[in-house]
Amino acid sequence: MLFEAEQAAAEPTVTFPDDYPNSVRHFLLIGFLGMFIGAIVFFYMGISRKVNTVMHVLTFFIAAVSACSYYAEWAGLGVEYKTTDTTPRVIFWARYLDWVVTGPLILTDLALLSKSDTPTIISLVGNMVLYVICGLIGALTVAPYKYMWWVAGLIFLIIVFMLLLQRLNNAEGYGGDALKGLTWLTILVWIVYPIVWIVGSEGTGALGLSQEVGILTIADLIAKIGFGFYLLANVDAPESETVPLNQSSQQYV
Secondary structure, X not given: OHHHHHHHHHOOOOOOOOOOOHHHHHHHHHHHHHHHHHHHHHHHXXXXXXXXXXXXXXHHHHHXXXXXXXXXXXXXXXXXXXXXXXOOXXXXXXXXXXXXXHHHXXXXXXXHHOOOOHHHHHHHHHHHHHHHHHHHHHHXXXXXXXXXXXXXXXXXXXXHHHHHHHHHXXXXXXXXXXHHHHHXXXXXXXXXXXXXXXXXXXXXXOXXXXXXXXXXXXXXXXXXXXXXXXXXHHHOOOHHHOOOHHHOOOOOO
């Protein structure tokens, strides 16, 4: 008992944000500022219209929730120093709280744009929530069990992608080129998340913490702020300029 107490006392105490590498703090701050500014712009774009839209409101909440998450992580909240794995890891569990809210909101925006029915929306949101939950449980678990959670989450994410592609090719042609661009933007950026999970702190730990945070911050800004500006630019466009996919080849006939 005395030896264990002495060993515990000899181990350095890790606290956040003091023990963050400088680059990690900078990336988290960049993420917060980008989301915060985006939330302000999206909010203004909504209230400056004669009639606000659900897409403007959802896009504001996407940026606002992410801004809160990044600020919490920058301040040292929502982060755990995991010592139960093969090597000590830094786990940002606050990002999963972010994703479990913002992921379904992004999918709801896409569903509204493609005028999806209620079962499709529920399926999209439900599978996204399950994907995030699997990722979180896996991040807090040790190998080999955590990799099973990663595989399960990947299956749910693939189902989300399949549903998005089905709505992209909807027979009614809703959404037009905007839906096509936003769907592929979302899919391509979201592919990054499970890859970074498996090579980052949650998985094998092959990727450095600074690189992991940097990649995810850039991906988040593209998936949320870039997505929001692209979406709202098309929502605010005159209706005469919005042409369904199956009518785009007939508009000049």
